Amino acid sequence: MTETNLAVLLRARPQGAPVLSDFDIVEHAIPKPAEGQVLVRARYLSLDPYMRGRMSDAKSYSKPVEIGAVMEGQTVGEVVESRHPDFRPGDTVLGGYGWQRFSAVDSSRLWKISPHDAPLSWNLGVLGMPGLTGWWGLKEIGQPKAGETLVVSAASGAVGQVVGQLGKIAGARVVGVAGGAAKCAFVTDELGFDACVDHRAPLDPALDAACPAGIDVYWENVGGAVQAAVFPRFNDFGRMVMCGMIAQYNTAPGADASGAPAGPNLGPVVRKRLRIQGFIVSDHGWAQYPAFRAEMLGHIAAGQMKVKEDVTEGLENAPEAFLGLLEGRNFGKAVVKVL
Amino acid sequence: MTETNLAVLLRARPQGAPVLSDFDIVEHAIPKPAEGQVLVRARYLSLDPYMRGRMSDAKSYSKPVEIGAVMEGQTVGEVVESRHPDFRPGDTVLGGYGWQRFSAVDSSRLWKISPHDAPLSWNLGVLGMPGLTGWWGLKEIGQPKAGETLVVSAASGAVGQVVGQLGKIAGARVVGVAGGAAKCAFVTDELGFDACVDHRAPLDPALDAACPAGIDVYWENVGGAVQAAVFPRFNDFGRMVMCGMIAQYNTAPGADASGAPAGPNLGPVVRKRLRIQGFIVSDHGWAQYPAFRAEMLGHIAAGQMKVKEDVTEGLENAPEAFLGLLEGRNFGKAVVKVL
CATH class of the missing domain: 3.90.180.10 (Medium-chain alcohol dehydrogenases, catalytic domain)
Structure with a gap:
């Protein structure tokens, strides 16, 4: 050697x-x-x-x-x-x-x-940790139903592309959030999302247009301005799957770091009966790895899971x-x- | 007549x-x-x-x-x-x-x-809507386990007194938050909570003293400064049962009222795998009213549920x-x- x-x-x-x-x-x-x-x-x-x-x-x-x-x-x-x-x-x-x-x-x-x-x-x-993350979090927390609206941040990323395509398979309206026209075009044209919002442009009008029936599930990868714009648009019984908040990883890396930007007022969590839940796939997901892998290979074979x-x-x-x-x-x- | x-x-x-x-x-x-x-x-x-x-x-x-x-x-x-x-x-x-x-x-x-x-x-x-609210929310969302720490805001109120006593029955360490010495004394001496924090005094040292092992479940009735002080003290896999935020009902009554104070940065929700969930008892709870009533009457008869x-x-x-x-x-x- x-x-x-x-x-x-x-x-x-x-x-x-x-x-x-x-x-x-x-x-x-x-x-x-x-x-x-x-x-x-x-x-x-x-x-x-x-x-x-x-x-x-x-x-x-x-x-x-x-x-x-x-x-x-x-x-x-x-x-x-x-x-x-x-x-x-x-x-x-x-x-x-x-x-x-x-x-x-x-x-x-x-x-x-x-x-x-x-x-x-x-x-x-798609067959590894990011795919398992998307699959587990959507199955256990997000649970999008046919006709609901699922918004996925970092939509062209490793987890986002899996989450959105699983949302489409579940029959949801899927709206990506990504940075720039090229990523947005990929998300809609290649991955088949229903719409994509470019977070470099004003978010409020773009989300209004892309989510005319409000938001039922939000897959959170980013935090920051995207979270702030999504949060008021939740429908009753909305679910916010807290996978990551990359926008602040360089500024507030600690669990309770002072200096982290404020979050949304939580009053709507009561009135709208929202569920905000974080998870780390390594806590749970690997026990289901064989089932996950088999399911994903099926989606890939059926042409429903692009990479x-x-x-x-x-x-x-x-x-x-x-x-x-x-x-x-x-x-x-x-x-x-x-x- | x-x-x-x-x-x-x-x-x-x-x-x-x-x-x-x-x-x-x-x-x-x-x-x-x-x-x-x-x-x-x-x-x-x-x-x-x-x-x-x-x-x-x-x-x-x-x-x-x-x-x-x-x-x-x-x-x-x-x-x-x-x-x-x-x-x-x-x-x-x-x-x-x-x-x-x-x-x-x-x-x-x-x-x-x-x-x-x-x-x-x-x-x-205790046998009506507030009791059912406490019973349902604790059973379905809070789920305190023996040895965990449950913090209950508005602890001497209608819901709080039920939640705390149910927490004691479940074997949790129960810490109330209430306004003033008389309410705090009642919560510990009459209701049997392990400790009570007076929210009119500085919260951080009082919570540190009352929750030496951190907080596993927080029953939210109030919002505001109590929420802000509790949030950083969650342990991993903590649950925040969002029952109400009375501190802002007069200033931010709407679902997405502008002017509502900011909430906590949600980064810890990912890292600590927190679950923040709101509910309205009328969505679910009345279907279980007979079971709830029977259980509560049992606790009352056993002297474990004071009013x-x-x-x-x-x-x-x-x-x-x-x-x-x-x-x-x-x-x-x-x-x-x-x-």
Whole structure:
């Protein structure tokens, strides 16, 4: 094996928006798998907004990445060496091995998947954590019904594209919110959403036009001005699925950070009987991963679940791509091809 | 029948806090029950915060009271004349007959109850709509578990006293929030809450002391400063049962009233997986009224459900008592004895 183990480490905790110097790109040793472990070579790394939280030591639902440690992340790749009877070299596996080329992983943290189901990288998006997030949150919290209006922020992103297409399959009117004409055109023309609101233009008239019957379900990925514009438009018994608020990840990363912008007055929650619920897919969702995967493969086969990816070549370019993701510069699910 | 039909009408929609001149006290005719109806004489009228919403024509979950119409409200009383085979003169009945002595009521809007279960007026509180509200919201949304911390605002009020005592029965640590030393002493010494925070004193240190393990369930009756102080103290998977926000009923009565104070930034809803849910008991709860009543009678018999009422004598004094309720001047469930 002549390859080296390229890795991206957390060098410094960002103050506000992360910068490239918050990361270190190093070559370290290829680990030796212990008994029961498997050595995996990553082919694709997923970039996701939650990683911003892991760079911070503010109180959160998960431990931060330590300074000097490998950045956390989901990867898909193949088994190089196995010390567990269930895995063999060449097996395709999905798991959280971090921003590095080679990892020695406990077998309990691996999903063995078929390399023939879909393009390999899709296992990080529509068939991976973001897809599972959208599927679980919509099934358990959002519950859009036929004829209801579902609004999806960050509509062309990894989670948004899944949520909107699942909403269409459920028979809802689906309205995306995305940044710029190109993303909006993609959301309606390729993904089949009924409408898309460009958040760079005034939101109120655009939402009025796109949601003539009000809003029953809002999938929250962004927070900020979009949340403020959506909130007063909820119908009675509206549901707000709190998946993320990327608009403030760089300014208010902590759980109770002072300086976070105010939220909506909650009076309408009583009068309209709204439900606002947050969730983290890792609390629940992976137990349902096989059912989720089977359902999604069915939707893909039926042509009802399209995928757009934003692929960055080379692990050394992951930090730059990640900074772009936090600013909405990606167009589609952000993945890194680990060369 | 020599009695007259004293009634309280809505004369004018309040601007801000209601005033006495928003009401008219009149004597109008005792109605004649139509076929299928029952003539009821009210003995007690319930005063509840939701009535403030009915005085306003801002969009809400229920139609406003028309100008010149009888104020809405629950009463308990007895059948005077019946044109329905299920009811006889002398039967004790519970229903929404408004702020008046006599009403002709459709039988479908009546609950026939035993006059021997409890003092008559309790059917408007612990055994009525406020009790059902507390019972349903805690069972369906709050779901306090043994060892969890439940905070109840307006703790000595009609709903709060039921919620807190049900929380104790469920094994939770129960912390009330109430206005003033007398109410706080009652909440701990008589109702058996573990602690009570006086919202007239600084909230942060008092909540820290009363909730050393954080807050798992918050029963929201008030909004405002109490909500702001409770929100950052939620534990992961906390539930916020949105029953009311009386602190802003006089300033922001509408569903989306401009001028309403900002709410909490919702970032923690994601990170802590919070659930914020509003409900109106009339959507769901009455279908479960018999089960609720049976359970509550059991708690009362077991000495686990104490009751404090604030009784005003005379229907003509109902407006003054209602204004006091909106300012928190009542001490216990506000009822009017209809003489």
